[in-house]
Amino acid sequence: MNNSFREIASEIEKAKKIVLYPHLNMDGDALGSCVALCHVFRDRGIDAHVYISEDIPDNLKFLDNGYCTYDENVVMDADISMLVDSGELKRIRGREEVFKTGKKSICIDHHETSEPFCDFNHIDPKAAATGELVFKLLKEMDAQGDKEIANALFAAITTDTGNFQYSNTDKLSHEIVATLYDWGLESSKVSIEIYENYRLERLKLEAEAMYGAEIFGGGRAAMTKVTQEMLRETGALMNETESIVDNLRSIRGVEVAVLFKQEEDGLIRTSIRSKEWFDVAELATVFGGGGHKHASGFSSRKTLDEVWEDTKREIEKRLK
Amino acid sequence: MNNSFREIASEIEKAKKIVLYPHLNMDGDALGSCVALCHVFRDRGIDAHVYISEDIPDNLKFLDNGYCTYDENVVMDADISMLVDSGELKRIRGREEVFKTGKKSICIDHHETSEPFCDFNHIDPKAAATGELVFKLLKEMDAQGDKEIANALFAAITTDTGNFQYSNTDKLSHEIVATLYDWGLESSKVSIEIYENYRLERLKLEAEAMYGAEIFGGGRAAMTKVTQEMLRETGALMNETESIVDNLRSIRGVEVAVLFKQEEDGLIRTSIRSKEWFDVAELATVFGGGGHKHASGFSSRKTLDEVWEDTKREIEKRLK
Numbered sequence: 001m002n003n004s005f006r007e008i009a010s011e012i013e014k015a016k017k018i019v020l021y022p023h024l025n026m027d028g029d030a031l032g033s034c035v036a037l038c039h040v041f042r043d044r045g046i047d048a049h050v051y052i053s054e055d056i057p058d059n060l061k062f063l064d065n066g067y068c069t070y071d072e073n074v075v076m077d078a079d080i081s082m083l084v085d086s087g088e089l090k091r092i093r094g095r096e097e098v099f100k101t102g103k104k105s106i107c108i109d110h111h112e113t114s115e116p117f118c119d120f121n122h123i124d125p126k127a128a129a130t131g132e133l134v135f136k137l138l139k140e141m142d143a144q145g146d147k148e149i150a151n152a153l154f155a156a157i158t159t160d161t162g163n164f165q166y167s168n169t170d171k172l173s174h175e176i177v178a179t180l181y182d183w184g185l186e187s188s189k190v191s192i193e194i195y196e197n198y199r200l201e202r203l204k205l206e207a208e209a210m211y212g213a214e215i216f217g218g219g220r221a222a223m224t225k226v227t228q229e230m231l232r233e234t235g236a237l238m239n240e241t242e243s244i245v246d247n248l249r250s251i252r253g254v255e256v257a258v259l260f261k262q263e264e265d266g267l268i269r270t271s272i273r274s275k276e277w278f279d280v281a282e283l284a285t286v287f288g289g290g291g292h293k294h295a296s297g298f299s300s301r302k303t304l305d306e307v308w309e310d311t312k313r314e315i316e317k318r319l320k
Numbered sequence: 321m322n323n324s325f326r327e328i329a330s331e332i333e334k335a336k337k338i339v340l341y342p343h344l345n346m347d348g349d350a351l352g353s354c355v356a357l358c359h360v361f362r363d364r365g366i367d368a369h370v371y372i373s374e375d376i377p378d379n380l381k382f383l384d385n386g387y388c389t390y391d392e393n394v395v396m397d398a399d400i401s402m403l404v405d406s407g408e409l410k411r412i413r414g415r416e417e418v419f420k421t422g423k424k425s426i427c428i429d430h431h432e433t434s435e436p437f438c439d440f441n442h443i444d445p446k447a448a449a450t451g452e453l454v455f456k457l458l459k460e461m462d463a464q465g466d467k468e469i470a471n472a473l474f475a476a477i478t479t480d481t482g483n484f485q486y487s488n489t490d491k492l493s494h495e496i497v498a499t500l501y502d503w504g505l506e507s508s509k510v511s512i513e514i515y516e517n518y519r520l521e522r523l524k525l526e527a528e529a530m531y532g533a534e535i536f537g538g539g540r541a542a543m544t545k546v547t548q549e550m551l552r553e554t555g556a557l558m559n560e561t562e563s564i565v566d567n568l569r570s571i572r573g574v575e576v577a578v579l580f581k582q583e584e585d586g587l588i589r590t591s592i593r594s595k596e597w598f599d600v601a602e603l604a605t606v607f608g609g610g611g612h613k614h615a616s617g618f619s620s621r622k623t624l625d626e627v628w629e630d631t632k633r634e635i636e637k638r639l640k
Contacts (some may be wrong), residue, residue: 003496012464058572086434111534127504142598158484158485162511163484163485164483164484164497164507165478165483165507165508165511165515165560166508166511167507167508169507170500170501171498171501174495174497174498174501175495175498177494178485178491178495178498179492181490181494182491187484187485187486187487188485188486188487188489191482191485191486192595192596195485196569196570196595197570197573198570198571198572199537199571200571200572200573201543203474203530203533203567203570204530204531206527206530207526207527207528207530207531208527210523210524211518211524211527215520247523249516250515250516250517250518250523251518251519251520251523252516252518252519253516253517254516257622264576265630274621275512275516276508276509276512280599309366317357
């Protein structure tokens, strides 16, 4: 059962210190949503921080105007620990003990697989982005919108809707962005930061991943990988891999696309995307993962070759 | 002086036969706008056609539900000839004589360089897409929106706004799309047709072109090439190269990006793009070409190596 935005707003209004937790491998939706909230909280005199444990991706650094901290001491013992764009403690691994020092906890998320476990939860899988839920919460709080909040929420929405192209995009997504223009949205500036700000190393890695793609299932499935060796060769970083699975999906006829990422410790992280009808959330659960119908993932301790073959077999079964 | 949409609607309401003219090298805005208008005209019992003289690009074919014709006989002597997304007769070269057989002419366009020359003109350079002007005209006509019209206008707007990222995008763009959802818009379906419909050969060529990129001018310029050999190796076609120069421009710090295309007969076609301040139109004129500040080009009969070095030298001079 979801808590209403009014209930959540009431909790926020009582708090003196709030710490926001974007999920690991933060994306535009996680960080943009956290930044927008942190900005409004500080405007209200709340001691607010976004607590992170990893580098902010270069193309999202423009969002952090002094909101993010790595300093455990700054974020301990908050009145509210707020989990944003994630509904699972394991998605803030390394920070969960600090999260638990919060007196109350709130979760705002749009992932289908999220289970409410916080004191207050608003999980709406129909929302195209957590940024849309944050927008609704800010409205409920009568927050004064400004350029920075508008840019942060636009970053959240445009990245999670695939620039308003994915099927999660709806009337509300566009209505919200229309309002963001009233707040001073600079869509072009945000877009250059996010999308025209790639290191050459990243683009070379994307190129190599495209070369290594395997097409199967009668042209309806595509898979590729990013190994530690590929990162060394190209000089790219693992957080520069997010376009690769979308590039695979953009191939004509491909319904399901998969990217395997080999982490330093050998863990294989798998990202799965589908175009129209293939339910990749269901596929991911077979391997202990989860997500949405069109975007899901899972992790595995098997070897890359094993995960590749296992996933391929499951997809082939479903394409028959 | 622009005619009002009311004036234009009145002319349309009197007509029995209307022929629509998208510009050469038709894009999503030109064809989407024509299709939306043609659909509404036919709904009203008007004998309406979209007159074209070239192949519809593969990724836009879904828009044509029997509206387009190559048949001169079908489109002669219309009550209204309607020029869409262009304000110059030379942009409908090969069809201008048929255009002139129309009893009256209407132009709906958003290009800054367009001069009104038709009997009725509505040219609005502030509009992000001609599709937005068509939307306003349809509202003025009290047209009944439906899924096909919504999809066509979304195709028009999403392509001309760079998926709502370009600086031409504004509040109205999003408000219009919000309304299109009421009409049955299938944004995801349209986007898959337009953007997730690339041949693997194309993506492999893009990958190879990225590998061959040279960065110079302190990281502010990027160049690459597509040779006949690269086409043979990847199986891609020269008309599948349009993303390459944008990919180069998306590199962090790159202000000016250049793609050299070696045609079968050895002609070198050069596409130049800039991100913010570099005037590539001025650069292209040095080599006998032209264009806009952020997008230009030229052709040369010199060797690829020569054109490469000449262009590099000119860019380096300007970056100093």
